[in-house]
Amino acid sequence: MxxxxxxxxxxxxxxxxxxxxxxxxxxxxxxxxGVRMTGLGGGGSSGGGDGVVAGETLYLPSxxxxxxxxxxxARLASPTPDEGPVGEQVPSPRPSPSPVTRxxxxxxxxxxxxxxxxxxxxxxxxxEGAVLEVWSNxxxxxxxxFAAVQANVAGGxxxxxxxxxxTGEIKWKMVDPDTGLESNVIIVRHGS
Numbered sequence: 793m794x795x796x797x798x799x800x801x802x803x804x805x806x807x808x809x810x811x812x813x814x815x816x817x818x819x820x821x822x823x824x825x826g827v828r829m830t831g832l833g834g835g836g837s838s839g840g841g842d843g844v845v846a847g848e849t850l851y852l853p854s855x856x857x858x859x860x861x862x863x864x865x866a867r868l869a870s871p872t873p874d875e876g877p878v879g880e881q882v883p884s885p886r887p888s889p890s891p892v893t894r895x896x897x898x899x900x901x902x903x904x905x906x907x908x909x910x911x912x913x914x915x916x917x918x919x920e921g922a923v924l925e926v927w928s929n930x931x932x933x934x935x936x937x938f939a940a941v942q943a944n945v946a947g948g949x950x951x952x953x954x955x956x957x958x959t960g961e962i963k964w965k966m967v968d969p970d971t972g973l974e975s976n977v978i979i980v981r982h983g984s
Contacts, residue, residue, distance in 0.1 A: 895919065895975035897966050906957045906983035912943070912964060913951035914975065922968050924950055929963040929977075938964075959983030 897914040904910050916922060926941040943952035943966065956962070959982050966975040 895924070895966055895968065895973055897964070897975035897978055901980070903981040906959050907955060909953045909955050910980060911951060911953045912966065912978075913949070914966065915949050916945045916966075916968070917948055919945045919968060919973075920948065921945060922970065924966045924975075925969055926952065926954060927965050927967050927974075928954075928956075929965075930956075930958050931960045931962070935963075935965075937967075956982060 895914065895916045897912060900910045900912075912926060916924070922945040924943045924945065926938040926943070927935050928938040929935045938954060938956075941952055941954055943950040950966070954964070961979055961981050963977050963979050965977045967973070
């Protein structure tokens, strides 16, 4: 009698490896064809004629501070009993500075989830190179600098983001520590 060298485990493993290799090769070919058809390959001058030249970049022009300020002025808050209707700005305790050196703050949505990032951006004419501090007043508890978050002014504009797990209504403003100049106040409901 002759013995066969049939080991079912070894045969199963060989079949499994063969199937995996076949699927890998087919998947690679499908991906290659897909990349070539969509023009994502960037494969030089293979006659594709997709019009893409090596070294092309996306150009973004600098924002115009005047246009940005008009877009950012809208106040994104709901009124409270001691404030005017939505759209009015909360008056600053200091006298209003000249329009040349005014900080105008705009926030993101009027309400965010607790822990959600919120962008604070705006304009600061005459504040080129200034480093602004973010200040908050959670629930009327008083103003304090928010976690040493700062925003650099470049081209008359600034942008930063904040994130807090505090809930309720929080007032936000930007302060130039060198001049003491303060922005308008925005109010955002956190954790709604």
